[in-house]
Amino acid sequence: MDRVKQIASLEAETLNRLSNWGRYSTSDDPTRTGRVEFMRCDDMRTEVAMWRARETNRDLETTLMEVQLEVNIELAKLLSETIHPAFAGTNGVEIEEEDGHVCGICLQYMEKGEEARGMRVCGHVFHDYCIFEWVKRKPNCPLCRCPIHTNTEH
Ligand SMILES: [Zn+2]
Ligand SMILES: [Zn+2]
The missing domain is CATH 3.30.40.10 (Zinc/RING finger domain, C3HC4 (zinc finger))
Structure with missing residues (x-):
């Protein structure tokens, strides 16, 4: 699976878990757990963008926006398939x-x-x-x- 899709599916999973929190909850605070996972996704996006900036000789800001957009497109695809x-x-x-x-x-x-x-x-x-x-x-x-x-x- 390519990295962008991987990030998108992690985000979709996190959103899904947060919206079903009542069913899975332990004593954890859902917003804190969600935040941690989204931060992990942020790190992964930055990683991909840094790698791409190096490979293509562009600045990080541009590649980061590009990666973000790609992740969002994949995320929208995943969510539209899973919506009940x-x-x-x-x-x-x-x-x-x-x-x-x-x-x-x-x-x-x-x-x-x-x-x-x-x-x-x-x-x-x-x-x-x-x-x-x-x-x-x-x-x-x-x-x-x-x-x-x-x-x-x-
Ligand atoms: Zn009817
Ligand atoms: Zn009924």
């Missing part, structure tokens, strides 16, 4: 009160304060964990079958 389709096709909805909303997947009432997501296309609302599981298997709305919009469709 349920995020791309739904909006977060807050259940205000128990007004008889029933989740169309588990058929349970949705309680006030529960995390829910509404489909962008049809507006149907489900528990977030229910729609996340559903979308893994079928890319459409469980109630009306309209397609969930994903960023892989174009």
Whole structure:
């Protein structure tokens, strides 16, 4: 794997870990751990840039910008592949009160304060964990079958 891709995947991994912190956390402070890992990525970028500046006889500032841009492009590619389709096709909805909303997947009432997501296309609302599981298997709305919009469709 080339160095730029390696840095990008390390950054993607760190971002992913930070956003799932609740699931993996020990007693560590996530922001501190994240900072340490991002600093490591910074060092790696500088290393690549220094090497490139030497090889091509250019100044470090230019090659550093170049490397940064390349890493960001790779990072964007990685993130667009890993983004969950349920995020791309739904909006977060807050259940205000128990007004008889029933989740169309588990058929349970949705309680006030529960995390829910509404489909962008049809507006149907489900528990977030229910729609996340559903979308893994079928890319459409469980109630009306309209397609969930994903960023892989174009
Ligand atoms: Zn549900
Ligand atoms: Zn629907």
